[in-house]
Amino acid sequence: MSLQTQVMDAMKTAMKSKDVQALEALRAVKSALLLAQTATGSKEEISEEEEIKILQKQVKQRKDSAAIYKQQEREDLAAPELAQAAIIEQFLPKQLSAEEVAKVVDAIIAETGADSMKDMGKVMGMANGKLAGKADGKTISSVVKDRLS
Structure with a gap:
């Protein structure tokens, strides 16, 4: 089931x-x-990676707004x-913990042979x-940063 279909079903339930x-978040x-x-000018479906980026952007916007409101x-x-951010996060894949991210980063560092902050761009890209x-x-x-410094 595509993300748009899931969002529409959730909108119906919210209505x-x-x-x-x-309803506001889903709209x-x-x-x-x-x-x-x-x-893009096409009627084709957007890729799953693009959908995830869009959802992450929506969540980030709401969390940033909430932080500003809390400051005020x-x-x-x-x-x-x-x-609303919590509602949108339901459609995102499960986020990895810092330990799981560290394992992947360690593997990338071993693969690339990175050993200093000069190599951060290469490691970050991968x-x-x-x-x-x-x-x-x-x-x-x-x-x-922790691994390379």
Whole structure:
């Protein structure tokens, strides 16, 4: 089942249960997916990697907004943003823990022979490729820095 179909099914469920938070988040996801699909000018489905990137971007936007609201002591605005992020995260693949990311990064370092911070770009490129959608960039970057320094 494609991601768009899953989102539509979840939207129907949210409409029936009158869940405003879920409906708003799912409509934003649907809109972002449609924009990405029509941006290329084709009617073809977008790839799974692109779908995951779009969902990650949606989650990041909501978490960033929530952080700003919390800095301004606006919990009434931060809570809905975090709730929407949690709803969108349900459609993402399970995120790897820092230990699991470290194992992959160690394998990449051994494979490339990286031994200093000069090699960080090479290691990050390979790690981002292997861990796309499974871990966020901040986690990958911090593990790579720890291993190379």
